[in-house]
Amino acid sequence: MAPPATKRRKLSHSDSSEDRDVAISGSNNFARNGSEDSEQSSGDEDPMEEHGLYGDEDALGSEGEEGDSVEEDTPVAVKKSKTTGPEHRAKPRKGIDDIPQDGVYTAEIYKSNLFKLQVDELLKQVKxxxxxxxxxxxxxxxxxxxxxxxxxxxxxxxxxxxxxxxxxxxxxxxxxxxxxxxxxxxxxxxxxxxxxxxxxxxxxxxxxxxxxxxxxxxxxxxxxxxxxxxxxxxxxxxxxxxxxxxxxxxxxxxxxxxxxxxxxxxxxxxxxxxxxxxxxxxxxxxxxxxxxxxxxxxxxxEKIFSPEKLLPEKNCVRPKGSKDELSSKLVPTPFYNATLQADCSITAYLKVLHAASKQCDAYKDACILGRVWLRQRGFHGHARKGGFGNFEWAAIIAILLQSSSGTGAPILSAGYSSYQLFKATIQFLATRDLTKIPFAFQAANVSLPKTEGVPYFFDGERGLNLLFKMTAWSYRLLQKEAKNTLKSLADSTFDQFDSTFILKVESPLYRYDSILELPLTGFEQDTNEEDIRQTLPRTCKKLYTTLTRGLGNRITSLSISLPEETGWQVSSSRPFEDRQGRILIGLETDPVNSTRLVDHGPSAENKKEAASFRQFWGEKSELRRFKDGSILESLVWSQKESSGTIVEQIIRHILQRHISARVAESAKFSGDSFNHLITAGGLSGQSGTTPFLTLMSAFSTLEKDIRSLENLPLQIRHIISADPQLRYSSIDPPFNVSKQMKTPASIVVQFEGSGRWPDDLLAIQRTKVAFLLKLAELLSGENAQYVTRVGLENTSQPSQNQSFLDIITPSGAAFRLRIHHDREAFLLHHQLKDKSLDGPSREAAAHALATYKRDFLRIPAHTQAMQALCTRFTALSPSIRLTKKWFASHLLSSHFAPEFIELLVARSFLQPAPWTTPSCATNGFLRTLFWLSRWDWTHSPLVVDLANTESGADSMKADDLAAITTRFEAWRRIDRDLNRVVLFAASNLDPDGTTWTDRARPAKVVARRMTVLAQAAVSVLKDTELGIVAGKTGVADFQPETLFAGPLSDYSFVLRIARPFTRFGRLKADAKADNAMFKNLQLQMQSEGRDVEAVGYAPASLFVEELKEVYGNTIIWFYDEEGGDVVAGLWNPLAAGKRGWKVRLGTSTVPVAGKAKASKRYGGVDAVVNTGGILNEIARLGGDLIEKIEVFDIQK
Amino acid sequence: MPSAKPSPKSRTSRALTSVSSFTILPLTLPALPALKSQPPAPHYLYIQPHAPKLPEPDTERSLFLANIPIDATDGAIRALFADQLGGGRVERVVFEATVPSYAALNTKSQGDSGGARRGKKRKRGVVNEDKVGVVEDAETALPRVWERGLCVSGSSAVVVFVDRASAKGAWVAVKGAVKGGEEVVWRGEGGLGEKRYRDHHSLTFPPRATLQKSINAYLTAFTEAETTRDRLRAKQRAVPDEDGFVTVVRGGRIGPARLEEAQAAKEKADEKDKKRIAKDDFYRFQTREKKKEREMDLRRKFEEDRKKVQEMRERRGKVVPMS
CATH class of the missing domain: 3.30.460 (Beta Polymerase; domain 2)
Structure with missing residues (x-):
């Protein structure tokens, strides 16, 4: 039996099938010899549409004998795989193309070929x-x-x-x-x-x-x-x-x-x-x-006790005392009853499950998939682990496969594939709220007691609520996970196999924003009970209800986990609960609401509610009058850093008021523990983009000023920002009012088209300089407080952009403006194709073209996209900054384009599966690291869909992804040794995928180091997590700094940069200047002599740039460009070894007597890199920039 | 400049004095405070009389130096020969590879090296088909942003002496120094360190007037060249050649909105294409072929996917859920 056809039809359209496909299938319909019209099964409609997607339904032999399997959202095609049943046996129709079938058509039944093949692999492995x-x-x-x-x-x-x-x-x-x-x-x-x-x-x-x-x-x-x-x-x-x-x-x-x-x-x-x-x-x-x-x-x-007596609403544990007085209001004992029923029906369920596996071929595989899914999310039949395990999963599928008399068709069809069964069950769990509308199977006359938050899946035939072990929170969590998985399975672009079955979702450090730890010793022992175990469920329930009420919409989920229980020796009696254990409460916060400072309660006039509010919050609640005249009960939370985040304040208050002072005292809270590593990283009371607002407003003022300039030779088309600082993603917020901004933020100006531009690359560059000079003159003329100066760049590359205009605004913001002229691209293309030019010139043109595209097209587009994303996801900006900080701390930042790192982090937000979108910096960062540690960049590209929105209007399609993959594979074929493109990072804005990583940025060695560091970090986290779960380490004990430090001895040598040229030294100098002066003098100085000279001056970076050019690939350099205090160098193992001597080795050498064959020509002389001599050269070049050079002996 | 005594070991045990036709000249490097804990290390110059494949007039009075220090400058090399290696007078030094690459270290030859190193062969005012170029000279070139450049590690230089005798003298002195184990000290010209970067930073922002002047000069030259070219083209268009043909050359129209027009044309063409596509399934065979194609496509994709999964397995091992 299939669900009503209309519903199916509608839903199947919602799948990615386009109208075009349906149209094609429609035409095919006519071509068919209407024989199957007689087939009763409504299933035959779906195959048509379906095969419309993939072509010839005749060849597919879609007409199964017993009506094809149908799923609500995954229409059916016929697949030919061993796991499917006889009804799927292909019956190729006579006549038209007899195409052999070998599983090609599994696409829809299994989401995608790739998914299906991986599922097969998985099943093979876990059975x-x-x-x-x-x-x-x-x-x-x-x-x-x-x-x-x-x-x-x-x-x-x-x-x-x-x-x-x-x-x-x-x-x-x-x-x-x-x-x-x-x-x-x-x-x-x-x-x-x-x-x-x-x-x-x-x-x-x-x-x-x-x-x-x-x-x-x-x-x-x-x-x-x-x-x-x-x-x-x-x-x-x-x-x-x-x-x-x-x-x-x-x-x-x-x-x-x-x-x-x-x-x-x-x-x-x-x-x-x-x-x-x-x-x-x-x-x-x-x-x-x-x-x-x-x-x-x-x-x-079976049936040893009357099932009626064991229904959930019945009481089976009579209280002590006289019968008469109590019999009227006996409290139901659903848990007791269900336990007894569960004992009775063990064999009955074996029969049910067995029947299901006979009835439906894919049943077993679906059960196994379910097991894996549950396991990766930490669900287990054990009452302390959610009370939803393998048995519950298997039983639910088995029951859903049966048609409940009176309710019509079963929810699942026996013809489903294992994936369809799995997905439909997930859908059942996700979309039905079993606490509100219980599911009753063959139990029409059974009335189920309504208890808050308790889910019901009542199997009337065996008289058992299958979910009786679940708690309110575990059910919510299950529902949430199911929803999440459903959402990711609906993604038709990216492969979601890993996130569904492989990744370990339950890890608390990745899953939760905040973890609360309550030692059991803090809880009062009930005097009547000798074992705290008996009171724990009640305590947890109270914790759950009070915390969820108190936190309201600040959190999106809350889960409580208790210490694990183990068995005991048969010779001893049941042991008491270990008092050393603790309750862990994981919270997922809503970034928008979690930092709200004031909670509005009920109005004072509403006496009843107000009283309940007061009762709940105690002295914290105060009556306030608001601007709109309303007088409300309200709560005001502290913004001070010492008092912790607002969520923490609320939790402590509630514990204090509703549990006990002892519990509140012993509670440990850890939330967003990494945010203090970056300036203004926390989200308390503000969104993540706040620290950047001054710069953003300075930019819009400048834009207005430039646009209002008269007498410009050409009209301005756009002024676009193109800088990390203008997309909320520089490690340090760019500037605040009292300080001069040090690194100018890039912006791009494009003028209206004009025929008066010269048609020559070099002349265009000169014309740009002329424009900039004019612009500077006008701007300074308009407002004398603007400091402007034209600078030169890329002097070795004449066809690249040669000039820029630095503008320092009165408020201290600094911008670097470049002119975009689209004719350049055409001319460069022309040069590239010009066969008469020599190789190096064409190479230079190719480079210039790539640079042009990056600087004038990709970066502005990327900037706009990231701006939008940072406003959409509150936690994105701090996550990016934290991740960049991590790269910088490991001296990797000069090897990675900032845009690349931003893409990495954006991926964690846009493709968050198996988790939900991160809601704090720590989470975003850790999940990025986690992904990084698993990224096999040799074989797979990074693809981010920056346009991925809820509506999915402009988001990437599978075709786009396929095109990117093809390009990636082409690169891998051309450049097998990864000498040019090591990481491949594409987005919907940049399908080329090499904009940020071309020219070995990073090189293979460096990319490998990144992976190794990420893996090390993840394993540290894993250890911590195991410690937390096992109760060995406290949640607050973990030192986030450990992930940001690495030994310098990994490098060959280290140049210590002299203090004044590091960030630390600069900050110190600034602070000194601040302290030394009176406030009024400071202000005066700001307005008059801003330290304009220093804007954009980074001597250590210039030094490192030169080192890179001078030493080529002999040494790999590691430096934190944001003013790091060390420059680390690594002798490139490829270049540093002994080689046959020749004149041009591209590095300073020491001749040594050798016997290498290659050196025959030069009389058996070999050459090795003159490390001592080079270090001396470096020291000479660096001069006073270098304080000390430390050499590490890495000859192992 | 203080010079460290070469470690006796490096002098005595180093038997190598020449490789091929090159004489190996160890240079003692100055001791530096940043490298206090490191043993002193010499730098090795490889020297031979200059012998390029195509001899130039200056070849006879030149020495070829390979593996020069990165801070080698015209002045430093002059001083090296003048003070320590025979006192020969150097006319100029030509460096093979410098950073930044355009920086001509030889101030005397700044003019020609500036243009020549750009890799484009142009002569002032010379016109070929559709390229106009201005050869930069001191006037039209953009102001320089570095006081002095660096040499690429391991690169070479050709030292041209004032006459053959000086060159020969220097060569003898080099060989003598190596044979006799004399200490030759490398003394750079100084001017490195942070100050050099600070100077660079201020040079990056040339005075407005200077910049304006250079731009004006360049653009004037450019316009001149352009005019010459246009005139030439106009002439070509007007005058038939000996066979009576008129050469077709670019120009004749300098209008705005080249791009816009091109786009409009492209759109038109696209539309045309679209119309044609609409008729693609007019015949049955077209539909059938399309179907077949899709079929094949599907199959191909499946094969690809299968291969991918297989590769994945080979690479990552078994598909097992994380624990």
Whole structure:
């Protein structure tokens, strides 16, 4: 059965299929011999459209016998792959082209070929080998052991427990609360009714990755043990615990086989202890070779208790006291009931899942994909890990595959491919809010209790809410992850396989903006309970409700994780919760709201709400009158740096007020921990672009002034900004009012076209100078406070831009204006194609053309795009600055175009999958590093779609991406050794992909270093994260600075730049000047003698530039251009070795006697680089710039 | 300038005094405070009488120096020969490769080297088909932004002496110094360090008047050349050659909006193309062929993808979720 056709049709159009395709399919329709019109399945419409996309549906043989599988958003084509069922068997129609089918058409069923192929690979890798001898043997042994356990006479609870402990040292794992001392019923053991294998292993949906393989053995207890009323007051669970203990005794005492056994709570549910059996380490056991364990589960058998009594709204734990007074308002015990039902229906679910795997061929694969997906997001059936695991996933698919009587077609169709099943299930999870509208399967008459935030997926046939272990927060998180995945799967341009299945999403450092750590020791122990475990769920719930209410829309998600639980020895009783553990709360903040200073509460007139508001916030709430005259309850947060971010303030306040002062004190908070590394990096109370506003307004003033100039020889077409400082992405904010801006910001002016420009490259350059002189004259004439001067550049490259105009505004902002004239491009092209020119000249023309394109076309376009993005994503600007800082700290910044780094960071925001858009600097930075550490730049390009918006109007299409990939591959073919283009970085604005990285910028060595550094950083983060999760390190203990420091001894030698020429020295000098003067003098100085000479003067950078030119590729230089205090050099291993002597080696050499064959011509003399001599030369050249040269011996 | 004593080791153990026809001349380098902890290291000059493949008139009185120090200047080399190597008088030094590349270190020959190093062969006022060029001289060239340039590491220079005798004397002195193990000290001209960069920075912004003058001179020369060319072309257009043909040459129209017109023309052409495309599926065979093409395309893409995944596997190993 398929869902209604209309819906499908509509949705399938929403897929990337264009009208054009539909039109084609339409025409094909006519060509067909209407035979399939008779086919009842509405599915045949989709194939048409679908194949319209890919051509000939006839050849595809799309008509399956039983109506094609249909998915809501992934229309169907027929695929030919082993994983699909018989209904997909291709039936090529007679006549027209008989094209062989070999899986070419999987594109739509599997998102894309690439996706499908990778999924196949993945499935191959994660499936364990079934039918291993050791496993089957062990199962048989265990089964026979259990079958041979002798029965035990009925005994009173207390006696039964005691005798087990005494005779066999096995403690009965009674759940909490322990059975009452005066219990009248008796516990006994009898041979099990059935022993069966169950779970993912037998269904062949297990995954071998990570955890050891677990096989579930279900032991059905004989029904004779139970009485009708045993479902009440834990009686069943006590009997069950005793039964389990007896089995434990049996296994422990069996002589032939040595097993290690432990008790464990099934999925952290203390009502359901289970026995985990592992091969003994010392014994050469039956299955010691392979790593796996056997879980012994218990079941009372189906329908032993009346299912009606165990519905979620029923009460099964009667409170103590007189019956009459309480029977009227018994509180439902849904968790208890569901646990009991879960025990009863183990076998029933095995049947359901088995039936599903028979019914639907792709079912197993879909389950495995689901497992991987859940695992990478940290979901697990364990109650402390979300309560949604593999079983829940498998069961939900199985139920969704069945048609619920009365509701019509099933949500999933048996004809779906594994990917379609996976995606549709994700869609089900993402789009349905099961807390508001519960899903009930064959449970028309069941009324489900409404509890805030509890999701319901009620399987009426087995009377179980499959999601009973989930908490409000884990359900929200699941929903969020599902939404996120759905969104990324809808991306038809980029391959999302890695983000869906491969990447580890759960890592808290990447996933959350802020982490709150609450040590368990801080919580008061309930006097009635000996173990804090019993109160933890309640505490968590309270934390969740108060924190979500308090933080409101400042956060987008909040998740609570508790320390992991482990099993315990059978000889001891259940251990108490470890008080050294702690609760970790991860927060994802909304960058726009999280920094709001004032919260508006209800109006004072609204008494009831106001009272509740006051009650919640306590003395923090104050009545305020606002500009519009309204009087509101409100909260005002501090902006002071010492008081921490506003989110932190709120959390501390809430903990203090609603939990306890002790908890609030012991709480540790870590949020956006890296932002202090850059000036004004935090977002507190302001957006990330604020530090740049003074420069932006200075720019718009200048633009206005230039445009209003009269007497300009030509009209101005645009004035565009083309500088990192003007796109919010320079490491340091450019300037503030009291200081002169040091690095002028580039801007580009284009005049209206005119025929009076000379038609010669060199003459154009001179004309530009003339224009600049005129502009300067006019500007200074208009406003004498503008300081202007024309400068020269590129003096060695006459066909490149030769001149610029520096403009220093009265406020201290500095701009560097260049003239863009589009005729240059044409003339350069002409030169490039001019066969009569010599090679070097044409090479120079090519270079000039590339430079022209970069400076006058790409950089301005890039600047505009980044400006827009920085305003759209609040955290982008600080993330870029932090990332640039990282590059600079590792002395890499001179090797990378700033635009390239910006693209890297923008990628983390525009293609955030598997996470959501970063909302603070730290997150943006860390995720960029993470991606960088995994970027295999030799084989894959960086492609960023800067136009990627929610609406997706102008965003890149798959074709654009394909074109870029082709270009990338072409580069790799031309330049196999990566001598010219090492990194390939394209965007929608720059499909060439080499604008920022051509001419070995960076070189291979440097790119490799970048990767190595990123990997090192990621592994440090990984360690930290493991420490945090394991409770070894505190969230606030991590020192962000460690990622920004590296040993200098990695380099061959280091030039220490003298203080006055470093950023540090400059800052110091500035500070000194500031302090030394009176304020009025300072102001005076600003207005009169601005230090104009120093604008744009960076001697150390000039020095390094010269070194690069003089030493070519003999030495690779590392320098932080923003005023770093060291210049590091590395002898290029290619150039530094011993070579045969010749006249031109391109470097200063020492002749040595050698025997290299190549040097025969020169009498057996070799040459090595004259390192000492070169260092001396460098020291001579640098003169007073260099304080010291340190040489590191790297001869290893 | 203080000079460090060469370490005895480097003098005694270094048996190499020549390689091929070159004499190896070690130069002692000055000791510098920044390099206090480093052992002194000499620089090696490779010298031979200049012997280019195509001899020039000056060849006989020239020496060829390979591997010159980066701070070698005309003055420094003059001083080297005058003070320490026989006292021969140098007429000029021609450097092979300098940074910035145009900077002519020889002030006397500034005029011609300035233009010649630009890599374009032009003569003032000379016109060929459609190129007009101005050969820069001191007047029309843009002001220089560096006081002095540097030599590329490991590059060479040709030292031209005033006469053959000086050259010969110098060569003998070089050989003698090497043989006798005399210490020859390299003394740069100084003027390096931060000050050089500061000077460069102020030279980058030449005075307005200077700049204006240079631009005016250049543009005047350019216009002159252009006029000459136009006149020549006009003549070519007007006068048939011996065979009676009129040469077709550029010009005859200097109008604005070349680009705009071209764009308009292109748009028109595009539109035409579009109209034609619209009729592409008129015949059945066209549709069929298209279909086939798409089919093939699809198949090709699939093959590519498969290959890609295979490569990925080979490169990265198995497709396994991160742990």
């Amino acid at each position: 364990p080998k079934y039918g291993k001898k050791e496993v089957t043997n062990a199962m048989h042994t265990l089964k026979s052991i259990i079958e041979q356990i002798p029965s035990r006479e009925p005994q009173l609870v207390h006696d039964a427990e005691k005798s087990l402990l005494k005779s066999s040292k096995v403690s009965t794992p009674f759940p909490h609360p322990r059975p009452p001392k005066d219990a009248k019923y008796k516990l006994e053991y009898e041979k099990p009714a059935v022993i069966n294998v169950t779970g993912s292993y037998v269904l062949e949906i297990a995954t071998k990755h990570g955890d050891e393989l677990c096989v579930d053995l279900v032991v059905t207890m004989p029904s004779s043990l139970f009485q009708e009323k045993d479902f009440l007051n834990y009686r069943y669970f006590y009997k069950r615990a005793y039964y389990l203990a007896c089995i434990a005794v049996g296994i422990k005492e069996s002589k032939d086989h040595k097993f290690e056994i432990r008790f464990e709570s099934l999925n952290g549910n203390s009502l359901q202890p289970i026995l985990v059996v592992r091969p003994s380490k010392d014994a050469s056991g039956d299955f010691s070779a392979s790593k796996f364990c056997i879980n012994v589960l218990l079941s009372p058998g």
